[in-house]
Amino acid sequence: MPETAHTAHDVPTVTTDADTWRRAGRRLLAHMVGEMAYEEMVVPEPAPDRDGTGSPSWTLAVDGGVAYGFTARRGGFGSWHVDPDSFVRVTGDGEEPAWDPTLFVTDAQGTVGLPGDSLAEVVRDLMATHAADARLLTASLDAADLADLAYEDLEGYQTGHPCIFVNKGRLGFSAADAARYTPEARGAFRLVWIAVHPDLGRFQSMAGTDRPHLLAEELDADQRAVFADAVRERGGDPDAYLWLPVHPFQWDEVVAPLFASEIALGQVVRLGESRDRYRPFQSIRTLMNLDRPDRLNVKVPLMIRNTLVWRGLSGTQTGCAPHTSAWLRALADRDPFLTGTGVVMLAERASATVPHPVFDQLPQAPYRFHELLGAIWREPVHNHLAPGERARTMACLLLEGADGRALVTELVERSGLDAQEWLRRFLGALFPPVLHYLYRYGASFTPHGENVVVVSDSAEAPVRIALKDFGSDVELLPFDLPEYAELPDHVRDVLHRWKPEELAHSVLSAICAGHLRFLADIVERQLGVPGERLWQLAREQVLDYQARFPELEERFAWFDLLAPEVGRVALNREQLMGGGFHERAERDAEFDVMHGLVDNPLAQP
Template identity: 85%
Template sequence: MPENAQHTRDADLWRRAGARLLAHMVGEMAYEEMVVPAPEPAVSGGSPAWRLPVDDGVVYTFTARRGGFGSWHADPDSFVRTGARGSEPAWDPTRFVTDAQKTVGLPGDSLAEVVRDLLATHAADARLLADALPAADLADLPYEDLEGYQTGHPCIFVNKGRLGFSAGDAARYTPEARGAFRLVWIAVHPDLGGFQAMAGTDRAALVAAEIDGDQRAEFAALIRGRGGDPDAYLWIPVHPYQWDEVVAPLFAGEIALGRVVRLGESRDRYRPFQSIRTLMNLDRPDRLNVKVPLMIRNTLVWRGLSGTQTGCAPHTSAWLRALAERDAYFAETGVVMLAERASATVPHPVFAQMPQAPYRFHELLGTIWREPIHRHLREGERARTMACLLLRGSDGRPLVAELVERSGLGAQAWLERFVSALFPPVLHYLYRYGASFTPHGENVVLILDENEVPVRIALKDFGSDVELLPFDLPEYAEIPEHVRSVLHRWQPRELAHSVLSAICAGHLRFLADIVEHDLGVPGERLWELARAQVLAYHARFPELAERFAWFDLLAPRVGRVALNREQLMGGGFHERAERDAEFDVMHGLVDNPLALAREEG
């Protein structure tokens, strides 16, 4: 491509990506009431028009549709900025946020952080836009490849900030790079680290399954050469970024003393899921996924691995898996729990003695080994994360529309099959067992049959997200006491947000707009189908009526989790010693479409 044509294309991609990010940002700020647009007279037949005054007389106008859960769906091509020099099309999210600093109430240090995150997110979005595929091509991609086309957390507009990554790191280690890299294996002296595993998994067997025999022999020789016992040392994989930026400099003393030994690179190549620090094996997809710490900050938190929660992962997995295997209702749903079979925790020998240090210094080194979805698929089934249902192709067509067409079902029938796969297992864990996790779009794997019809789900991420009620239920007796005592405990209405926020506000409020405007099904019908699943569960298990009242999923109004307020609040949020010191930031109440939707019949 000639240089001038490439420049024109790059500039166009930058503006288009910026317009989409601006629309996403304004929509989520309006949802969380950080800004309050006022209605304008609408153009006949078009979406409602809105006027948003910000600082110093600047006004933005745009069109947007409203939806369930108080959502906003703004048109990226409709934004106009009017200031002292007149009106012009608006596409620059950094200009908007600086225009709106006083309106939103952002202090100067927070504003600078937001601009940095916006620029990084904008660059990643432009890369995604440059490589976008039509919906039909997206539907043909295997599970691992489709992850590289996802657009990130739908509720957080600065969802690819990745503070700590250089441009070169972003080109190597991000999902949208769709590359491949090798992990660094190290051996850790038994005095430094701990290993936990589910029954049936031990250290030697795990290492034997993950590393070929001749390479294991080479690694063992290296440990012996440093004066260590290969069978006693804990072998763990490390992200190459983390080795270079964190482990090599901060564990330098342990390396010099032979207590941490760099063994070499994995032969297998890995690629990140959307969560960045969870990696899939490209060469041997049957081998375990690995979740490893990264000292980068992205979507609310530093992406390390808490030693406490990592240590709990196999135990909570064992409990959740045992419930699924013996409960007849779970068997009906076909739910798959992607167990975290083992974990390693390696506290830093100095920072571990500093309880008030920011939490990222306590999350430097460790690993969680998780089962891959491929081990659980039946013949003809294929898997995609639920997040893909919000994805649009380069042709503007949603991926979900392609799946519905291939299924041969009507759109409403397909959606009914979707919600009947999604809700029952999540509701059963919440109501029957008082267990909550975070079943958002990336943590729910949708399993479809050979006709692209949803049949069941897999759930993942139990190391950090399993939460219990503040009082013990009989169902908690099987959780080891040392695990039960450190899991987060929240009130029932807070645990209910595993459904209300992770599923409803975090996924269905976006899907409902696609359903209405691309599938020809009224958005409220999706909420009716979801409500019907809750009511069906209540009818199936009337003996749990007291618990239905605890969680109150059908309350007319529910709290709004405000993730962007939490992200933008500043004030040392990222520097505290305990990552999850409080429940998510809440702001006001919203109408609950599960309560407002019409009952069947």
């Protein structure tokens, strides 16, 4: 039976089953080669039919006369969909089944152009990702059971960022940490609450959410009283101190040792643990409340490095979160078109920022030392659902069960709809609000699979979406539009400003290259809907929007979502060849690494 959010788990820290380890390795190897080929880090060549099935066969020559053979399907946006079970490694001594991602990357070091220090980092990340993938395989469920899971539980079966193959590196976590604090552990833990002297921290919130109101929502009255006494015992005023939750890992690894002086002087007071238990979303540092799902999600910093960056919380962007949320929410509430889409903007209602007293005076310190302590409180999707509605992150649509069936296949079957009609409704919920924010308001976020929540009716037909993550991922045009006037000056001054063709990648890369190019292969294999048809349905959404708002014609040209070719965002190139950006004093504020152009399937009539 599917688990509930209250099921306890005894998760092993390592996988001891050899078959599971090899199966996970084959899948990771297929993911790696597919994304490397997509980003043109490697260039496979056509080969004779390997297995007699007629599947397109490919050979990839790497270093020292070694080659890899496999079958793969091509798709929109230049994508590669590699069959994990088809890999063989070919040497002068013959060929053998291939399943080891670290062997591949060492075989291909010269071909890819990885320097030795980068290669070591990649191998470490691959090993950690391989271990996490094996843990996921050990507890995999059939598609029907996945479809039955609650929102909180389904997060624990996700496979990670589809575009980045080393997507579970989590540098800083021990094996025990990974078995406790990762989504695939599907466990539960309590947060550490602290109180910070008012001279050290700053609180920001949307209108209607002050500190007492927030704490009354998040903590029971008797626990607030106990916590207040703890502040008084250290000589502080509990009403003046800033209270915030801390991840237990961050308390042990960062706050206790690096804020030791402030703790000793009573400027940081450990209040105790939360009564409620939490579990991470895929982003790891964002946590859901298992015991009170109506309480706010909490985003907290973690000094771990995963998928490109250290996962702290930027004080500047954290401070902006409630203000950008207020603006985006106000637009959704009063714009008739947005209101009609039913889009839910999961507002980041409040945030706390606590710079380190010493590191804050060291501007050249790597950015992770400026992102040690803080919190963002975000609305949970549960509070916005009508009776009978179900919510799942869009990323779930890429899941395939232990029985080989995709979750989306199960949902289409349950809905009773024709597959194309189900996809049309899904895209009709997804595109209009994202397009309207981009075209009408010159604003983009990052609507990738984890930041879009698909809301379905009781029959499992998609009806609308919810969007989240406005603290760090809201971007504007480099010139001011009249629509920006409601943003406070201090917020408008610090949000990223990108050229229109870069802002367009909120659709082209986050949605199309980052999600639909994978979904297109699934619906073709399992639902009998050609991948080209999915792209046609997506194109129809863009054309329908443009027909409805002809007055925005100039802006349609700015973003040019239907251009024949578009730039290829190359996240793995950035990850593997970032040139030490992990150690910079500032996060990389430049646009994502781009490599060449790809055909845009949205351009095809």
